[in-house]
Amino acid sequence: MNPDTRILVIDDEPILRESLQAWLERDNYTVEAVGSGKEGLERISQIPFDLVFLDLKLEDINGIQVLSRIKEEDPDTAVVMITAYGSVPSAVEAMKEGAEDYLLKPFEPEELSVLIEKIISHKARERENIYLRQEKQERSRFESLLGQSEVMQEIFNFIEDIAPTDSTVLIAGETGTGKELAAKAIHATSHRCEGPFVAVNCGSLPEQLMESELFGYEQGAFTDAKQSKKGRLELANSGTLFLDEVGEIGPRMQIDLLRVLEEHSFTRLGGTRPIKTDFRVIAASNRDLARTVREGGFREDLYYRLNVIPLEMPPLRKRKEDIPLLAEHFLSRFRQETNKEIEHISRQALDLMMLYDWPGNVRELENAIERAVVVGKSKNIQPEDLPISREAEMLGQGSLQEMEKAHILHVLKQNDWNISRSAKVLGIDRSTLYKKLQRYNLRQKA
């Protein structure tokens, strides 16, 4: 049960559609419902869904055809066919075509919830695996914050000022602007520098897993808990707890976290013994958290607890004078890693980089240099080695939005509209890319 789980209902009977939607909403899922196969496919091309309830008998397009189009669009979307008595053979057919399951309407309430839980928990496990992989990659990538621009100098000074205070810091900034690096810098300059720096990415785990990750558990707290385990809150003792993407934290966890911040103690899952903790909290968000509060997605009381000292990381486009320094820095790192004899960045390539607006910020720049080092054939990096689009270059005079749109489109085309690969090239995560596709109304021409 998680509002992050998106469900789409495709059924041409309004009463069934509405009834299922209302029911699932009470179960805390984010639900949309449409009345035809055409509308359903259109919606799926705009935004990812975890689960689709699809009526086998639709008026416009055959349910099986809709199913195969959905699986083409995103094989990760689970599809459950809704069928009436008498159509079971076609439902079985649909399972062969990749549907996860089918349900006879009307459903037994028990059947419905068991089925959804099964599908969602399977997806949750997959997400956990991805999370663990990502975390491993990120650990090996510790870099210093770089920048000679005035705005970065101000940030360094500010960090020095606030580091010794032990107050909670809320870092805002787009993805790839170095929020975690800033948090590490604060930690390293504080009196807690001898203690641990424990980072948690709040957006990447389902709520229940996040709970055991943060709070730890006692032996027997749940079936898999063969022995007790310390959570990150405990591991962060005497150090700094960094909560990245704090805006993604679930509603239950928000209540728990508020309590920990107020009481400086907590209990492990399945435990009763209160554990005292002493850590500094630094939180980060790439969303406008104040707005999320107004929209009801984040508790106001927790927001005020976190937003004691606000720190804003500037996007790379606002400190373009740092691009040459950063680019050289990344070049020397990737040169070492790959043993390739690339010496410099050509004047033309640098010009192109200065013209470009870097929606994925420093991380995108880093990825761009990495790619250029890998594909580059000459001694110096050339403009064509960079994954920055000509279209974006041409649009140089246009608005930032226009450039971003053109660039995203270019990257998508280069990557055959593969969302994961494109997101990686852009230096943003999949869900951010999906949001941008929606905003710019970008989709693959059939």
Next chain:
Amino acid sequence: MEREIIISPIGGIPSSVTVPVRKAVAQNFGLPARIVPLLQHIDFAYSPHRQQHHSTPILDKLAALLPHPGCRILAITERDLYIPILTHVYGEAQLKGTAAIISLYRLSDSNPPSLVQESGLTTQRSLKEALHELGHTLGLKHCPDSSCLMHYCRKMSDVDHKTDRFCRYCRVWLQDALEEDRLSLG
């Protein structure tokens, strides 16, 4: 604006159910609760095909009968309820709305439900489902904690397993919702 919750029995619902439900509702939501029958029958929601009553139109009707904007209604029927997608429901509520209904049909110890005296077990179950559905009208959603009132019960043993209390999370959300409700009514 005065806020209150109206317990509205439909047909002959024994006081061994309505009275304890009224009391528990008043206690848990901290609002006055009265027993007022607002609806004489629910024939308009009967489906001859399913031989059950469709709960959603009953909620719409109840919401239209609202005596004043500060109140919420919980109706109690002894008829079997359904929503089109499910074979049956113990109750239904408008999420963040005004009307809720519960059915004694499956909650009752005796079949069909008694119109005179219900057992303590039936009362206990009705009370849990009443608080659960009213919780929905305040915007509470289903809770994964199987002992919490807002837990979604698939079968009767789940209803009997859960306590008659909201878990600590749902308590916080309930307080938030009641506060928001109070402010919005001025």
